[in-house]
Every structure is written in structure tokens, then in C-alpha cells.
Amino acid sequence: MNNFRWPLIQNNITDGDKTALVKHIMTSDRFTQGEKVKKFEQEWSKWLGVKHSIFVSSGSAANFLTLSALRDMAGVGEVIVPPLTWVSDIVSVIENGFTPVFVDINPETLALDYEGVKKAITKNTKAVFLTHILGLNGLNVQFLDLLKKQKIPLIEDACESHGAKMGSKKVGSIGFASNFSFYYGHHMTTVEGGMVCTNDPEFAQLVRIKRGHGLLRESTDSAHLQKHLNNSKQVYKEFDFPVVGFNFRNNELGAVLGLNQLKRLDKNNAQRTLRLQRFLKGLDKKTYFTQYHTKGSSSYALLLQIRSEKSSLKSQVEKVLSDLGVEYRRGMSGGGNQLRQGFLKTRGIDIDPTKYVNTEQIHQNGFYIGNFPSLPMKWIDQLCKALNEVAK
Numbered sequence: 001m002n003n004f005r006w007p008l009i010q011n012n013i014t015d016g017d018k019t020a021l022v023k024h025i026m027t028s029d030r031f032t033q034g035e036k037v038k039k040f041e042q043e044w045s046k047w048l049g050v051k052h053s054i055f056v057s058s059g060s061a062a063n064f065l066t067l068s069a070l071r072d073m074a075g076v077g078e079v080i081v082p083p084l085t086w087v088s089d090i091v092s093v094i095e096n097g098f099t100p101v102f103v104d105i106n107p108e109t110l111a112l113d114y115e116g117v118k119k120a121i122t123k124n125t126k127a128v129f130l131t132h133i134l135g136l137n138g139l140n141v142q143f144l145d146l147l148k149k150q151k152i153p154l155i156e157d158a159c160e161s162h163g164a165k166m167g168s169k170k171v172g173s174i175g176f177a178s179n180f181s182f183y184y185g186h187h188m189t190t191v192e193g194g195m196v197c198t199n200d201p202e203f204a205q206l207v208r209i210k211r212g213h214g215l216l217r218e219s220t221d222s223a224h225l226q227k228h229l230n231n232s233k234q235v236y237k238e239f240d241f242p243v244v245g246f247n248f249r250n251n252e253l254g255a256v257l258g259l260n261q262l263k264r265l266d267k268n269n270a271q272r273t274l275r276l277q278r279f280l281k282g283l284d285k286k287t288y289f290t291q292y293h294t295k296g297s298s299s300y301a302l303l304l305q306i307r308s309e310k311s312s313l314k315s316q317v318e319k320v321l322s323d324l325g326v327e328y329r330r331g332m333s334g335g336g337n338q339l340r341q342g343f344l345k346t347r348g349i350d351i352d353p354t355k356y357v358n359t360e361q362i363h364q365n366g367f368y369i370g371n372f373p374s375l376p377m378k379w380i381d382q383l384c385k386a387l388n389e390v391a392k
């Protein structure tokens with residue numbers, strides 16, 4: 001049997017990226033947040049189709065800042081979240097004083113289920129925090145209409161879905177705010193990094209300030225700056241902290257890398273998408289679930305899900321992956337059902353995870369496998385063949 005040595009993550013930092021980094025190091029004295037960060041934020045906004053982007057130290061930092069700013073603008077209350085997401089989404093909700101209201105996922109989008117969200121909305125709902133999973137678009141018009149009618153802001157976690165689209169709009173440009181991650185293994189990377197994006201000018205300035213310790217002078221809008229100056233208590237204007245803040249800044253080297261990587265993002269995404277299509281087409285539909293809503297998707301990873309009635313095949317499927325040298329993760333995004341994780345109990349949250357049946361199915365029978373633009377199609381075909389053999 002072949003051993004592909006098929007990694008979960010393939011290095012996406014090219015010689016061209018390295019040359020750009022070296023050029024910056026040799027020709028500039030500026031390494032902390034400066035002009036390159038500003039340029040990357042502008043280019044990213046243009047690519048995504050939003051007015052404002054704020055480059056931060058990670059996707060988790062983007063999650064945290066977004067919820068912190070939401071608290072300042074709307075006060076605390078309930079935030080609807082899925083149990084299938086990354087841990088930082090839920091931690092950001094809780095640690096910013098909100099109550100997480102968990103709603104199960106839709107099996108085809110792997111994102112929050114419309115009917116579940118509709119039922120979970122109350123007069124205390126401050127936001128719906130939706131995660132687009134592994135390159136799939138989790139939104140549709142019906143979903144957006146509901147939130148618009150109820151006047152509930154949508155926060156999109158697009159950390160795994162750079163370039164995925166709903167119709168002609170990129171995910172991350174649709175809601176009130178959105179979050180991206182540029183961690184090493186994602187569609188594009190700044191090694192560590194993230195972005196908060198929005199069309200709302202007040203929210204953008206608030207996030208900008210919060211990113212840099214809560215310092216008012218981080219604001220880039222002079223009218224906003226004047227409005228929030230602390231004139232009453234004699235603080236020094238260089239050290240005016242009007243809001244709770246953190247240090248979640250990124251730096252010039254991250255931005256140089258981001259600017260270079262952004263140039264080839266669309267091209268790479270097209271290759272990733274072809275590979276996901278090939279994989280889903282090649283799998284035996286009686287054994288594996290493949291009916292994902294892939295329209296407009298920009299695959300992050302290959303989605304492998306054993307149908308619930310075939311779950312007894314799990315150990316054999318794992319053996320095939322291991323024997324072929326295919327690195328994989330169980331539970332798909334973030335390791336599956338977050339309601340099974342211990343951290344929730346430390347904050348007094350103890351919910352029966354098995355009530356969320358669609359998330360449970362992913363937890364028990366879902367996997368993801370590395371997908372990258374140069375992944376040989378031949379490997380995908382051979383893997384599908386071996387996976388299909390298991391069921392015979």
C-alpha cells in the first residue's frame with residue numbers, strides 16, 4: 001500500500017514571500033504596526049468588499065475584540081452560537097459577559113440551523129455569531145431576512161472560509177462584523193494573524209482602539225477622536241483610555257507576508273475547490289455523507305463523514321487513513337461538539353451535548369483531511385477507492 005505522507009497543512013510560504021520579507025527587513029526600520037499594516041488592511045478590505053479591516057494578532061483575538069466591542073455598543077445579553085465551531089468563539093462570548101445560547105447545525109452547511117436560530121431568538125439576543133465551517137458558506141437569504149427583520153446583528157466567523165461566497169458576496173462581508181484567521185494552516189497566512197472586518201465606522205474605530213490597549217490615539221478618525229477625548233478628568237491625551245482594551249496588534253512583517261499571499265489567494269482557492277469536488281464525487285454515497293452545500297465554497301479541508309448508520313466502520317476508516325499516511329483530524333472543525341469540552345464547566349455551563357444531534361453526528365463520524373492547491377488528484381482518487389473498499 002502507498003504511503004502518501006499527506007500532511008494536514010502544507011507550507012504556503014514561498015520563496016517569493018521570503019524575498020518580500022527579507023526586502024522589508026533590509027530596507028525598513030519599521031517593524032511594529034505601521035504603513036504595511038495599513039496597506040494590508042486596505043487591500044484586504046478591497047478584496048473582501050468591506051469598508052474597514054483591522055489586522056490583529058490571531059483569529060481568536062479577532063473573535064475576542066469583536067465580542068468586546070459588541071458589549072460596549074449593545075450591552076450584555078444572549079449570543080446565539082453553534083456547538084460546532086472553534087473554542088475561541090465560545091470563550092469570547094462567555095468572557096465578555098454574554099450568555100451563549102447554543103443552536104444545532106444544519107447538516108448540509110455545517111453552520112447554524114435557520115429553524116433553530118428562529119426559535120432561539122429572544123428579546124435579549126444581542127447577536128448571532130455564525131461560523132462558516134471549513135470553507136462552506138453557512139448563510140442564505142432566508143437567514144439574513146430573519147435577522148434583518150428582528151434587527152439582530154450577524155457576526156460571521158470566516159476564519160476557515162476565506163473567499164467562500166453567498167451569491168456574489170464573499171462571506172465575511174455580509175454581516176455586521178466578521179473575523180478571519182491567517183494562522184499557518186489557513187487559505188493564506190501571516191504565520192499568526194487575524195482580521196476584524198465591518199462596514200460600520202463606529203465599530204471599526206472601537207475595535208482599532210481596543211486592539212491597541214484601549215488607547216484613544218489609535219483611532220484613525222479625527223472626529224471620532226475628538227468626540228471621545230476625556231476632557232473632564234485631566235488625563236494626558238497621549239494616555240487616554242476611554243474603553244477596555246488589550247494588546248492584540250500584529251506587525252509589519254505579518255503585513256508584508258499578508259500582502260504577498262493575498263495576490264495568489266483566489267488562484268489557490270480555485271485549486272482547493274476542485275480537489276474538494278473530486279473527493280466528494282469519488283466517495284461512495286451509501287457509506288459517506290457528501291450532500292454539503294458546496295455552492296460558492298472555498299475548501300479549507302476535505303470533508304469526510306461516515307453516515308450515522310455506518311458508524312461501525314469508523315475504526316476501519318481510521319485504519320485506511322493511517323495506512324495510507326493521510327494525516328486527519330476527528331470531529332471536523334475544532335474537534336467536534338464543543339459542549340463536550342471541560343472549559344464550559346469552569347464557567348458554570350453544563351449542557352447535554354447529545355441533544356445537538358447534527359453536531360453529535362459530526363463529532364462521532366466526521367473527519368477532515370488536508371487540502372492544498374498542489375494536492376495530487378491521483379492521491380484523492382486512490383484515497384476514495386480505499387475508503388469505498390471499507391464498505392464492501
Ligand SMILES: Cc1ncc(COP(=O)(O)O)c(C=O)c1O
Pocket residue numbers: 058059060061063085086088089131157158159160181182183193194333334
Ligand atoms: C472557526 C475558527 N475561528 C477562530 C479560529 C482562531 O484562529 P487563530 O488560530 O488564528 O487564533 C479558528 C482557528 O483555526 C477557527 O477555525
